[in-house]
Amino acid sequence: MNRYKKVKIASIFGIIGNLFLFLIKIFIAILSKSQALLADSVNSATDILSSIMTYVGGKISQNESDENHNYGYGKAEYVFSLLISIVMAYLAITVAINGAKTLILKEKFVFSYILILVCLITIITKFILYRYTSKIGKSTENILVLASSQDHKNDVWITSSVLVGVLAAKCNIYFLDGLIAIIIACKILIEAVKFFITSYTVLIDKSINEMELRKIDQIIHEIPGIDHIDKITSKAAGKSFVIIIKVSVDGNMTVNESHEIAGKLKARVMELKDVYDVVVHINPV
Numbered sequence: 001m002n003r004y005k006k007v008k009i010a011s012i013f014g015i016i017g018n019l020f021l022f023l024i025k026i027f028i029a030i031l032s033k034s035q036a037l038l039a040d041s042v043n044s045a046t047d048i049l050s051s052i053m054t055y056v057g058g059k060i061s062q063n064e065s066d067e068n069h070n071y072g073y074g075k076a077e078y079v080f081s082l083l084i085s086i087v088m089a090y091l092a093i094t095v096a097i098n099g100a101k102t103l104i105l106k107e108k109f110v111f112s113y114i115l116i117l118v119c120l121i122t123i124i125t126k127f128i129l130y131r132y133t134s135k136i137g138k139s140t141e142n143i144l145v146l147a148s149s150q151d152h153k154n155d156v157w158i159t160s161s162v163l164v165g166v167l168a169a170k171c172n173i174y175f176l177d178g179l180i181a182i183i184i185a186c187k188i189l190i191e192a193v194k195f196f197i198t199s200y201t202v203l204i205d206k207s208i209n210e211m212e213l214r215k216i217d218q219i220i221h222e223i224p225g226i227d228h229i230d231k232i233t234s235k236a237a238g239k240s241f242v243i244i245i246k247v248s249v250d251g252n253m254t255v256n257e258s259h260e261i262a263g264k265l266k267a268r269v270m271e272l273k274d275v276y277d278v279v280v281h282i283n284p285v
Contacts, residue, residue, distance in 0.1 A: 099181030251284030
């Protein structure tokens with residue numbers, strides 16, 4: 001199964017699972033007036049959006065390069081993750097405001113054992129989704145799937161916190177409901193910021209990491225005929241990079257000899273992980 005099909009299946013499972021959880025959470029939250037569960041349902045709504053974005057972004061990013069997009073559509077993953085981060089931040093602020101109002105006005109919700117059941121169903125469902133998407137995310141190295149996986153994992157802890165608030169209400173301790181809603185909102189906001197930073201750094205063409213640069217440097221020194229390295233730069237193309245290498249060789253070499261050196265260098269560097277293409281420029285000493 002190729003990378004896109006794995007991402008597609010993971011996103012579809014995410015959409016179905018999160019839609020199911022959202023519907024039961026929002027229904028019970030409205031009936032019980034639980035702000036913590038309402039916040040958790042909003043979190044599930046963002047998860048639905050995240051899964052949809054994963055599906056659409058994955059579909060676009062797998063398109064081959066063409067005349068208008070010479071390096072493919074890999075950055076689509078990061079464009080959609082950037083959009084997700086903005087929506088998540090907006091929802092987080094809304095949830096935090098509602099939780100604060102609950103604390104200030106000392107509003108109470110109606111305790112029910114159904115609340116406990118909803119929390120348990122959510123925890124089990126999210127744990128299964130986390131395990132599955134974690135496996136797919138690692139095998140495909142897709143930023144959207146990895147982010148969804150981390151989000152599923154965080155949701156397990158979030159809903160566990162909601163469960164604590166529900167059990168506390170059984171003992172007439174209601175302030176935890178609004179407090180947990182604010183904590184959940186902060187969690188969503190933190191994840192939104194992480195999403196934004198990761199996506200933004202790729203979209204502004206952040207360079208390849210130092211470890212890979214050292215590997216490229218070592219490869220260049222292993223190629224016979226290269227006098228010295230002039231410059232190594234890189235450009236992001238989705239999760240991969242286009243490497244631009246400028247080296248100097250003996251100016252008395254023939255064009256064929258220097259071309260052969262450039263070919264060997266390109267072939268070696270292309271073997272590295274996350275390298276989309278290599279451009280080698282030869283200068284005479």
